[in-house]
Amino acid sequence: MEINRLISACLNKDRAAEKALYLHYAKYLYGICRRYSRNDTQAEDYLQEGFVKIFSNLSSFDSSKGNFQSWITRITINAIFSLKRKDKLVYVLDDNTTALANMEEESDEVLNHQIEPEVLLQAIRQLPEKYSMVLNLYVFENLTHEEISGFINIETSSVRSRFTRAKKLLKNILTNNKSIAS
DSSP, rough: OOOOHHHHHHHHHHHHHHHHHHHHHHHHHHHHHHHTTTSHHHHHHHHHHHHHHHHHTGGGOOOOGGOHHHHHHHHHHHHHHHHHHTTTTTOOSSSOHHHHGGGGOSSOOOHOOOOHHHHHHHHTSSSSSHHHHHHHHHSSOOOOOHHHHHHHSOOOOHHHHHHHHHHHHHHHHHHHHHHHHH
8 A cells, every 4th residue: 555545544533544554664674673772672662652653643744845755764763762851761773783884994904894783782781871872873774973862852973973982882893892893
C-alpha cells in the first residue's frame, strides 16, 4: 500500500493499516532506538514510545515538507530525548558500522577497519554520554555540527570538540580493550 494511503487509513483508525505501518517501519526505528539505549529492553521501550508519538501526531505529517521516514525518525529521536531528559539516561550508538565512513577520520587505522557490529556497539556503550550523543547525531543521523548545536543547546565549537574527543576515545577503547576488540 502506498504510504499516503496507509497514513490516511491510520488516521481513520484502521487497525490493519496501523499494524502495516508499524510492521513496515519497526525494524528501521528499532535500529535507531538501539543507538540510544543501554540494552535491547530499553530500545524496545523507546520504540514503543516512538510509535505512540508517531500515531498521536500522524495528522501533523505534511508530505510537502519532507518524506515520511525522515519525519518518523525525527519524532522517534525527539521521543527518546524526552525520555532521557526525564530519566537522565546515557546515549549510545547502535551497530551500524557502515556509518563510520561519515566520521571524516583522516588516517585512523582502527576506525577504517571493518568492525563487527556487536564489538562496535559494546565499545560505543563505554563512551561518556556527552560524547556518544554527539557522535551518534553526527554519524548516524547525519546532522551537521551546527544542527547538533541547536538540537542539544551547546556551542558549535563544543560539538566539534566533543566529536573529536569521541573519535579518540572510541579508538582507544577499540585498540586497548582486548576483550572488546577481539
